[in-house]
Amino acid sequence: MNRRELFRISSAMGLAAALPAAAAAATRAAAPAAPLQPPASGPIPVAFVISDGAVVIDFAGPWEVFSNVKAAGCDSGSSFQLYTVAATPDPITASGGMSVVPNYTIANAPTPKVIVIPAQSARDPKLLAWIREAARTADLTMSVCTGATVLARTGLLAGKSATTHHGAFNEFAMQFPDVKLKRGARFVEEGNLASAGGLSSGIDLALRVVERYFGRTVARNTANVLEYQGQGWLDPMSNSVYAKRRVSTDQQPVCPVCEMDVDNRTSLTSLYRKRKYYFCMKECKATFDASPASFT
Incomplete structure (x- = not known):
């Protein structure tokens, strides 16, 4: 599966009748996101859920953001503990043919406080069940690009707002009419869920997560370390170029x-x-x- 195919979602057969309801739902605003509380000590565990077809920038971008955060009071260097989680211990083939050996499986992964779901081909019911269960106690579960499809398959997005890659807007709205799709959003936050637009949008959402935990100064310092000049993390609607069909x-x-x-x-x-x-x-x-x- 190549990257362009990942911009697609499963066939939309039989779902056309749901489009008017999805369009109406998308106009309703999501609840504002609250600050996140870091632990009193130790790093914040972040699980990156991967399967075959995982798009590299979708997980590597946020990975670099979180791995470069240095907040005052953290006693272990990095403020986040990062690890990959897959259904099995077998290597997965990511976009471009990259081979990734998961750190953990769903059977032995540490309990995460943040879950990152990149675009991928995940349909394993056990992996979806793990996400659903882990999200119950996580501070935040976030998707990047068409990782929103995986998150939506868990049922966690039902009745909530989300975005995805602009090339998947039409099919996503048809397949998940109970999700309030926000076209033109760089990222969307609602309660303990968040979703980013395509590819590089995941970097901005990750910086926004850093800001919610440690404040804007720490997030800006992290962006400076990365020499990242993008300002999308400061404006959730900065993908407005994709708002109109x-x-x-x-x-x-x-x-x-x-x-x-x-x-x-x-x-x-x-x-x-x-x-x-x-x-x-x-x-x-x-x-x-x-x-x-x-x-x-």
Whole structure:
């Protein structure tokens, strides 16, 4: 599975009727996020949930943020204890072919206070159950990119606000009509859950988590150590460029499912109501063909 395929979500067949409800729900505001309380001593345990297809920047970006936090009073160097968790001890194949050996499995992982869920292909019921159970006592469970799909599969996002990669907006809204999708959000916080947009958005959400634990000065110092100049962590709606759905034209066609650019000379096509639609890959064409009215 490549990175672009991870921007897709499972087929949206039969879910078109849920779109009006999802659109209405998305207009309701989420509750403001409260500060997080660090422990009296010791680092904050952070579990990175991984499976095959995990997108490297989705977990490596937040990993670097958390590993570079130095808050006053921490007695063990870093303020966070970081580890990966998978369903089994076998190496997983991340995006680009990177092989990652998990630190722990769901059978022996330490209890986390923060859970990070990158984009990946996770569907293992046992892994989803572990996330659901661990989230009960965690300070925060956060997804990055289409990791929001994994988080939504646990049921924890039902009735709550979230965002995901802009290329997955349409399918996410159809597959999870009970989640209030926020287009144009760099990240979304609601209670003990949070979600980031695509890829680099995870860095900003991680910095925001640092701020919630230790304050803005510590978060800014962490960004400076990383030489990270992005300001998205200060503005949750800074992905506003993705708030409006892209319009396909003959000069610049976009895939109606994921809104990625396509080449109308070589792409797959479908004809619906006398109009030709172009697709970036066969999976998007199959999703469209199953319920074309949902995308038009």
